[in-house]
Amino acid sequence: MQVSVRVIGNERVNRMVSSLPKSTEKAIGSISKEFMDAVKKSAKLRAPRKTGELADSINWKSWGKNRLILTVDSPYGAYQELGFTPHWVHAGMSTGNNSGTIGSAFNIAGFAFVKKHTPFIQPALESNLSKLPNLLQKGVDTAIKNARR
Numbered sequence: 001m002q003v004s005v006r007v008i009g010n011e012r013v014n015r016m017v018s019s020l021p022k023s024t025e026k027a028i029g030s031i032s033k034e035f036m037d038a039v040k041k042s043a044k045l046r047a048p049r050k051t052g053e054l055a056d057s058i059n060w061k062s063w064g065k066n067r068l069i070l071t072v073d074s075p076y077g078a079y080q081e082l083g084f085t086p087h088w089v090h091a092g093m094s095t096g097n098n099s100g101t102i103g104s105a106f107n108i109a110g111f112a113f114v115k116k117h118t119p120f121i122q123p124a125l126e127s128n129l130s131k132l133p134n135l136l137q138k139g140v141d142t143a144i145k146n147a148r149r
Helices: 010-046 077-082 102-106 121-129 132-148
Strands: 058-062 068-072 087-090 111-114
Touching: 010 058, 010 068, 010 121, 010 132, 068 077
Parallel strands: none
Antiparallel strands: 058 068, 087 111
């Protein structure tokens, strides 16, 4: 007795399986950008707003093929996020960018005592991490749907 099995549609399955990695990479890339947009928006909302410069300097950019980096281009962004030793600042000091002196930026004269820092990136990441599994699932579903075509 001989049993013969014939599979119909095998070529279509092979095409789908071979296109799945490319489709997944593309879908996860777009989901990653969506996630970074959400983190950027949340960080901008959480950043201290004395002059607005810190919030304006928050952005993300691509680095290499598969990496996205959240950047803060303000000179005092790291100190605001990570903290610092409380200290006195002279109002005549430069802000480190082209907006003039600290006194003109914060409308103070003489010296100012700086003692408080406000983290804004870590809370933004923490609040958006709960959304990441759903976003990744959406990306995988999209990849599978695109691979079927």
